[in-house]
Structure formats: structure tokens, C-alpha cells
Amino acid sequence: MKEEEDTLEGSSIGENGYWYDTNGEPLKVSASDLERHAYCPISWKLAYQGFKGKGDAVEAGIQKHKQINEKMNRYKPLQILVNRETIIWEWWFAVIIAFIIYGFAFFMIDDDVIKPDEFAKYLALLAFVWLFMALLAVYLPWRRWLQFEGELQSIKNQLEYYEQNMIDPVFQKHNFEGGWFEGGRVEAGLLIGAIILGINSIGLFGARNREQASFVLVFIALFWSLLSTWQLQRVLMASDKAESAKEGTGLxxxxxxxxxxxxSSKALLVDDESGLRGRPDQIVIIDGDLVPVEQKTGKIPKKPHFSHKVQLLAYMKLVEKTTGKTPPYGIINYGLENPFEISWDERNQNILHSQITEVQRLMVHQDAKRNHDRPGKCQNCSRRHACSESLV
Incomplete structure (x- = not known):
């Protein structure tokens, strides 16, 4: 604590309005700090000095959050399972369609227009060209030439962050080397295309009896349909389990x-510019956007409390800074049926900036004072037992 005080003593304001210590690091402010300060600066000060909140409401809130997190954590692996099983079924269904198309193509191809042997040679040549292009794409720095490298690296860093810190990896565990994003979609697509064209070329060249080949392909498609039906049943069963687990989550x-x-989560979102840090209760994907969700317990208000709003604004900023994707809004849940949306607009961004800088200023000057004359606030404060300015 003394080292921290020594560092704070020489802190100064940067050009962006944030406070920095003598080492040039921004003063650390958590989203919870902002919530406490917005409720009452004295509450923040007491928490900063080490006084913990007490009371039945605190314990009830902890238990309620624990229950919500348990429901979310039960639902999450089931959601992943549904997505995985659905992808497998979609691939299997695509295989069925491919077999049927190839079967009809083998049967309908006209020897007078083009002979199967000749067509197979063209496919083989095209497969060779695609393979050559894939090798060039792997070895040549074409992304740098076309200035694609920065964007792809940003996407890769974002995925790496979520896999290692927030979202448990499903297919590629920690320290996995290689993978789809290592080579790139373009290279992988060219290589897979070359393989498919090569297989088709071999199939056409070897299909002397085209009617028999068509029959075999259609038969395989029917057999694969049975397997696909079994996979579809797995999808439906997993979906039913996920829907049951979703009840009570508010999703x-x-x-x-x-x-x-x-x-047990070690994930911590950090903004190196402002010193802001924190962990939202949940992050959900809505229409492709990452949206932070904050769960609140207790009495349901007519509109979100300002302190809760500030905390959610902090999470929106952290999501934006960490992922590079700007959330259009965040959600505060007071119970399962009372969500409030808070926009991430310029006005709210300015509110958050002023709140962060004020907390950082108080960390340096230590002159926090009660900012209200409401006995009800003091009555509901979990740190009033240590407050010398309490109104009750």
C-alpha cells in the first residue's frame, strides 16, 4: 500500500484527461470503483481503504449472482454443443447434395459434347493451377503487398484473446500450433478446392460405366441421408437440453x-490508455455485436440507477478497447423480465470519461466527500458502519 501511495504522490494529468503515475502508467480504476463512486464518493473511499460491505442485501446479492452464473455456466457448454452438432449436420447434408449432383452429372454428361476423359483432364489441370496458386499464397507475402496484414492480425489477436482468456477453446486448446487462421482462409480454400477438383477428375476418368457410377453415387447419397438423420436427431436433442438450461438465464x-x-474466471478486460479494468457479468452476441450484460438484484427501479449505468458504460468501453468492436449498447437486467438498454453514444462516453478521471483525481488527492443529503441512500449503503458522514 505504501508503494502505491508513493507512486500516486507524483501522479499527473495526461493530455487525454486521465491520470498517470510517476512510471507513466494510468491509475487503475475498476468498473466496481466507478459504481461505488457514482453511488457515493464516501462509499468508494471506504472500499478503497479496505472496508468491505456488510448487510443482508450484500449476501443476498452474492447468492443471486452465484445462481445466475451457475445457470449461465450450465447453458454455455450446451450452446457450444448445439453449434458443433449443427455444423456437423450441415456438412453431412452438403455431402448428400454433392453426391446427388455428381450422380446426375455422371449420368447426363454427353459424350458428343465432351467426353468424360477429356473433361477429367480439364479438371485435373484446374486442380493443378489451384494447387500452384495455394503454394504461392502460402510462401509469398501477398497480404503485406495488398495491405491486408493489419486487419487480419487484428482479427487474429481478437480471437486469440477470447480463446485464451474468456471463451474456452473447443477445437484448438491452449498452446495449439497451426490451425485455420494460421494459414488463412484463402490458402485453405485454394488447397481444399484443389483436392476436390482432383478427386472429381479421378472419378470422371475412372467412370467407364457412367450409369453404374451414377447409381453408386445416388445409393451413397441415400445411405448418407440415414446418417444425416441420426445426426439431426443429435442436434435436436442437444437443442432441447440447451433450451431447458437457458430458462432462468434471461437470454x-x-x-x-x-x-x-x-x-474461477481469470479473465480481466483492461484498457491500457485509461487504466480501466473489470469483468462484466456476461457478454452476449446480438446481430453480430458484442453486448455486455450486467445483472442487478434487489428492488426493480423505474429506470436504471446512475451508478449501475456508469458501471455498464465501463464494460462497454472495455469491450470496445479489447476487441476493437464497438458495442451499440449494453444491457442492465433487474430480474429476468426487466432489461434496460444503455446506448454507447457520445454523451455516455463523455459521462464515463468524467467519472474515471474524477475517481483517479480522488485517488491522488484523497478528498472524497458525501455528494447527497438523502438518508435513504445512507440507510441502504453497505459501508455505513464505517462512515463518519452517515445521515442515519
Whole structure:
């Protein structure tokens, strides 16, 4: 604590309005700090000095959050399972369509227009060209030439962050080397295309009896349909389990759970510019946007409390800074049926900036004072037992 005080003593304001210590690092402010300060600066000060909140409401809130997180954590692996099983079924169904198309193509090809042997040679030549292009794409720095490298690296860093810190990897565990994004979609697409064209070329060249080949392909398609039906049943069963687990989470059909906080989670979103840090209760994906969700317990208000709003604004900024994707809004849940949306607009961004800089200023000057004359606030404060300015 003394080292921190020594560092704070020489802190100064940067050009962006944030406070920096003598080492040039921004003063660390958590989203919870902002919530406490917005409720009452004295509450923040007491928490900063080490006084913990007490009371039945605090314990009830902890238990309620624990229950919500348990439900979310039960639902999350089931959601991943549904997505995985659905992808497998879609691939199997695509295989069926491909077999049927090839079967009809083998049967309908006209020897007078083009002979199968000749067509097979053209496919083989095209496969060779695609393979050559794939090798060039792998070895040549074409992304740098076309200035694509920065964008791809940003996407890769974002995925790496979520896999290692927030979202448990499904197919590629930690320290996995290689993978789809290592080579790139373009290179992988060219290589897969070359393989498919090569297989088709071999198939056409070897299909002397085209009617028999067509029959075999259609038969395989029918057999694969049976396997696909079994896979579809797995999808439906997994979906039923996921829907059952979703009950009580507050998630609707438009939301996909990307992250849920838990006591064992080590994920911490950090903004190196402002010193802001924190962990939202959940992050959901809505229409392709990452949206932070904050769960609140207790009495349901007519509109969100300012302190809760500031905390959610902090999470929106952290999501934006961490992922590079700007959330259009965030959600505060007071119970399962009372969500409030808070926009991430310029006005709210300015509110958050002023709140962060004020907390940082108080960290340096230590002159926090009660900012209200409401006995009810003091009555509901979990740190009033240590407050010398309490009105009750």
C-alpha cells in the first residue's frame, strides 16, 4: 500500500484527461470503483481503504449472482454443443447434395459434347493451377503487398484473446500450433478446392460405366441421408437440453452467450490508455455485436440507477478497447423480465470519461466527500458502519 501511495504522490494529468503515475502508467480504476463512486464518493473511499460491505442485501446479492452464473455456466457448454452438432449436420447434408449432383452429372454428361476423359483432364489441370496458386499464397507475402496484414492480425489477436482468456477453446486448446487462421482462409480454400477438383477428375476418368457410377453415387447419397438423420436427431436433442438450461438465464433467442463471469474466471478486460479494468457479468452476441450484460438484484427501479449505468458504460468501453468492436449498447437486467438498454453514444462516453478521471483525481488527492443529503441512500449503503458522514 505504501508503494502505491508513493507512486500516486507524483501522479499527473495526461493530455487525454486521465491520470498517470510517476512510471507513466494510468491509475487503475475498476468498473466496481466507478459504481461505488457514482453511488457515493464516501462509499468508494471506504472500499478503497479496505472496508468491505456488510448487510443482508450484500449476501443476498452474492447468492443471486452465484445462481445466475451457475445457470449461465450450465447453458454455455450446451450452446457450444448445439453449434458443433449443427455444423456437423450441415456438412453431412452438403455431402448428400454433392453426391446427388455428381450422380446426375455422371449420368447426363454427353459424350458428343465432351467426353468424360477429356473433361477429367480439364479438371485435373484446374486442380493443378489451384494447387500452384495455394503454394504461392502460402510462401509469398501477398497480404503485406495488398495491405491486408493489419486487419487480419487484428482479427487474429481478437480471437486469440477470447480463446485464451474468456471463451474456452473447443477445437484448438491452449498452446495449439497451426490451425485455420494460421494459414488463412484463402490458402485453405485454394488447397481444399484443389483436392476436390482432383478427386472429381479421378472419378470422371475412372467412370467407364457412367450409369453404374451414377447409381453408386445416388445409393451413397441415400445411405448418407440415414446418417444425416441420426445426426439431426443429435442436434435436436442437444437443442432441447440447451433450451431447458437457458430458462432462468434471461437470454432470449436473439442472444448468443459469449462469456459469463464466475469465481474461477481469470479473465480481466483492461484498457491500457485509461487504466480501466473489470469483468462484466456476461457478454452476449446480438446481430453480430458484442453486448455486455450486467445483472442487478434487489428492488426493480423505474429506470436504471446512475451508478449501475456508469458501471455498464465501463464494460462497454472495455469491450470496445479489447476487441476493437464497438458495442451499440449494453444491457442492465433487474430480474429476468426487466432489461434496460444503455446506448454507447457520445454523451455516455463523455459521462464515463468524467467519472474515471474524477475517481483517479480522488485517488491522488484523497478528498472524497458525501455528494447527497438523502438518508435513504445512507440507510441502504453497505459501508455505513464505517462512515463518519452517515445521515442515519
Amino acid at each position: 432470449d433467442d436473439s442472444m448468443e452467450l459469449a462469456y459469463s463471469d464466475s469465481q
